[in-house]
Amino acid sequence: MCSVVGYVGKNQSKAFVLEGLTRLEYRGYDSAGFACISPESNRLACVKSQGQLQNLLAKCKQMPVDGHLGIGHTRWSTHGAATEANAHPHFDCQKSISVVHNGIIENHHELREALKKAGHIFVSDTDTEVIAHSLEAVLPIHKRIKPAMVELVNKLEGAYAFVAIMQSFPDQMIAVRKRSPLCIGIGRDELFVASDPLAFAGRTKKVIYVPDEAFVIMKAAPRHVSDSQKSPLELALSSSETANLELYSFSGTLLKPDIQELDVDWTDTEKRGHEHFMLKEIYEQKGAIASTVKYYQQLGNNLYKQMELSKEQLKDLKSIKMVGCGTSWHAARIAQFFFEEIAKVPTSIHLASEFRYMPFFNYENSLYIAISQSGETADTLEVVRMINDKECTTVALTNVPSSTMVREANGFLLTHAGPEIAVASTKAFSTQVTVLFWLAHRIALDKGLITMRQLQVAEEDLLIAAEVLENTIDTYRKEISATLAKKYAQFNRAIFLGRHISYPFALEAALKLKEISYIFAQGYPAGELKHGPIALVDSLTPVFLFSSLDPMIYQKLVANAQEVKARKGHIIAFAFEGQKELISLADCVFMIPKVHPLLGPLAMTGLMQFLSYAIAKELGCAIDKPRNLAKSVTVE
Numbered sequence: 230m231c232s233v234v235g236y237v238g239k240n241q242s243k244a245f246v247l248e249g250l251t252r253l254e255y256r257g258y259d260s261a262g263f264a265c266i267s268p269e270s271n272r273l274a275c276v277k278s279q280g281q282l283q284n285l286l287a288k289c290k291q292m293p294v295d296g297h298l299g300i301g302h303t304r305w306s307t308h309g310a311a312t313e314a315n316a317h318p319h320f321d322c323q324k325s326i327s328v329v330h331n332g333i334i335e336n337h338h339e340l341r342e343a344l345k346k347a348g349h350i351f352v353s354d355t356d357t358e359v360i361a362h363s364l365e366a367v368l369p370i371h372k373r374i375k376p377a378m379v380e381l382v383n384k385l386e387g388a389y390a391f392v393a394i395m396q397s398f399p400d401q402m403i404a405v406r407k408r409s410p411l412c413i414g415i416g417r418d419e420l421f422v423a424s425d426p427l428a429f430a431g432r433t434k435k436v437i438y439v440p441d442e443a444f445v446i447m448k449a450a451p452r453h454v455s456d457s458q459k460s461p462l463e464l465a466l467s468s469s470e471t472a473n474l475e476l477y478s479f480s481g482t483l484l485k486p487d488i489q490e491l492d493v494d495w496t497d498t499e500k501r502g503h504e505h506f507m508l509k510e511i512y513e514q515k516g517a518i519a520s521t522v523k524y525y526q527q528l529g530n531n532l533y534k535q536m537e538l539s540k541e542q543l544k545d546l547k548s549i550k551m552v553g554c555g556t557s558w559h560a561a562r563i564a565q566f567f568f569e570e571i572a573k574v575p576t577s578i579h580l581a582s583e584f585r586y587m588p589f590f591n592y593e594n595s596l597y598i599a600i601s602q603s604g605e606t607a608d609t610l611e612v613v614r615m616i617n618d619k620e621c622t623t624v625a626l627t628n629v630p631s632s633t634m635v636r637e638a639n640g641f642l643l644t645h646a647g648p649e650i651a652v653a654s655t656k657a658f659s660t661q662v663t664v665l666f667w668l669a670h671r672i673a674l675d676k677g678l679i680t681m682r683q684l685q686v687a688e689e690d691l692l693i694a695a696e697v698l699e700n701t702i703d704t705y706r707k708e709i710s711a712t713l714a715k716k717y718a719q720f721n722r723a724i725f726l727g728r729h730i731s732y733p734f735a736l737e738a739a740l741k742l743k744e745i746s747y748i749f750a751q752g753y754p755a756g757e758l759k760h761g762p763i764a765l766v767d768s769l770t771p772v773f774l775f776s777s778l779d780p781m782i783y784q785k786l787v788a789n790a791q792e793v794k795a796r797k798g799h800i801i802a803f804a805f806e807g808q809k810e811l812i813s814l815a816d817c818v819f820m821i822p823k824v825h826p827l828l829g830p831l832a833m834t835g836l837m838q839f840l841s842y843a844i845a846k847e848l849g850c851a852i853d854k855p856r857n858l859a860k861s862v863t864v865e
């Protein structure tokens with residue numbers, strides 16, 4: 230969703246804020262803005278622009294304004310259209326308070342009405358603007374920041390993180406967190422604040438993850454005091470870091486900040502000769518799967534430590550429940566077959582956004598795995614919090630070790646995909662499938678269902694599937710780029726069919742096509758076709774069919790393909806080598822070498838993603854940043 234970035238310290242803020250926003254643009258890109266306190270006039274100056282961040286960067290070049298305190302924002306609109314007026318930062322009536330915000334103020338309507346009655350004038354449709362006006366209302370009453378903040382945060386409902394600067398306190402910045410992510414980087418005579426530590430990675434190794442329902446007052450100037458006068462925070466820092474900040478709970482109690490080592494790098498962010506991040510990330514999958522497998526091979530008994538589960542608990546699991554959204558939910562649905570067929574553990578999969586509102590049954594020996602590339606998705610995070618409250622075991626499977634989900638779940642598992650920049654998830658998906666396939670085998674080993682050798686074979690199977698994933702792209706890349714992408718870019722809609730484990734894969738394939746090419750694509754279980762969707766089959770609606778290596782499922786899929794052909798449908802088949810009947814029925818065939826039967830989807834992943842990529846490219850779509858989307862969905 231939106232990202233907030235701020236800087237307070239010895240240097241000018243703009244360069245850091247704009248770079249931080251560039252790094253976090255994945256979180257939202259429909260408008261952006263920057264504000265700072267000009268040291269000359271002590272007044273707030275602001276630049277905003279509609280559209281992608283590059284528009285703001287261009288505008289900032291023409292406006293040389295800068296200052297030691299600066300805040301910035303990239304937006305994914307929730308309240309109000311993506312216009313310049315709705316872009317952050319937002320202001321109070323006097324334009325003396327400036328706020329950037331991520332999340333939702335749920336009671337913004339009531340607050341706005343009350344503030345309007347008191348004479349405040351609003352200029353945007355956003356919920357954020359109520360923060361600036363509310364602060365304008367409470368600051369003169371209390372005169373000091375801390376009591377004013379205690380009153381303010383107790384008025385605001387919802388999940389939010391915001392950063393504010395004020396002309397009346399030109400050397401202080403406020404950062405507030407309730408449920409939405411926010412962290413502070415500690416440099417030498419400078420402090421960074423951001424929604425994601427990626428914004429300041431490389432500038433400091435010290436980070437404070439702002440605790441939930443807390444606010445921080447950050448000051449520009451370092452304190453020069455003797456060791457005996459230093460606060461515990463200052464004592465915890467090395468000579469290369471200084472921090473002048475105070476952390477308070479929402480009730481105003483002074484808290485001791487927990488400084489952690491930052492384990493995030495800002496490297497690997499170039500496209501390395503690829504036209505888009507998505508293409509680069511599609512090609513990184515083979516390596517990402519291999520590093521993930523290697524990591525788990527070497528993990529040994531640390532697996533139990535990381536998962537916060539004993540070997541006995543893992544062995545005695547009565548059920549596994551996985552929650553996630555979008556692509557992560559699809560990975561979970563594929564993995565259901567791993568846990569049930571390999572580890573023999575009954576497994577159910579839930580959409581995080583639905584799960585919270587369903588009745589909850591607290592079964593014994595159940596493990597809840599929350600799957601999320603970013604580890605920040607609000608729907609999934611709220612499920613983790615809900616299950617934690619029920620005192621059941623939660624494990625987060627994410628790609629971001631520093632994410633909120635890793636910190637809040639009882640245990641964690643990591644995918645070793647490296648930063649995923651393109652909005653459409655690619656290598657996170659394939660590495661999630663990898664970890665879950667490995668984990669199913671590991672549970673099976675602990676239960677005595679398979680031998681150590683069989684676990685090693687499973688690891689080899691993953692590497693073979695990774696090889697196939699990449700090789701098949703290379704086999705068909707030329708043909709897709711030269712002819713097939715053009716051909717399939719002409720259709721306005723498509724049907725995606727699969728059965729058994731290839732059904733959730735068909736859902737993922739349909740999602741990939743629709744999110745980056747805007748072609749309407751619907752995934753169905755192939756067996757359901759005859760129960761209604763077959764009415765859609767015609768020569769204008771191509772049918773993508775994903776085969777299976779299970780002989781019985783394959784035969785059923787052939788029957789489904791025949792039903793489509795009988796209605797003059799156009800079939801694009803992802804078939805495994807030797808599947809002659811299906812190959813002869815298809816109008817276009819992608820032949821996939823055979824792999825472990827449950828890894829068929831993983832083997833097809835690269836080609837499926839590349840085909841969607843090539844179609845979207847043919848249509849001239851904004852592949853890395855599709856319209857209306859954001860990489861990290863931090864609102865429910």
Ligand code: F6R
Nearest residue numbers: 555556557601602603606653654
């Ligand atoms: C699709 C995609 C989304 C995400 C979903 C969950 O390509 O990227 O569907 O999978 O928003 O995000 P995470 O995995 O970060 O929780």
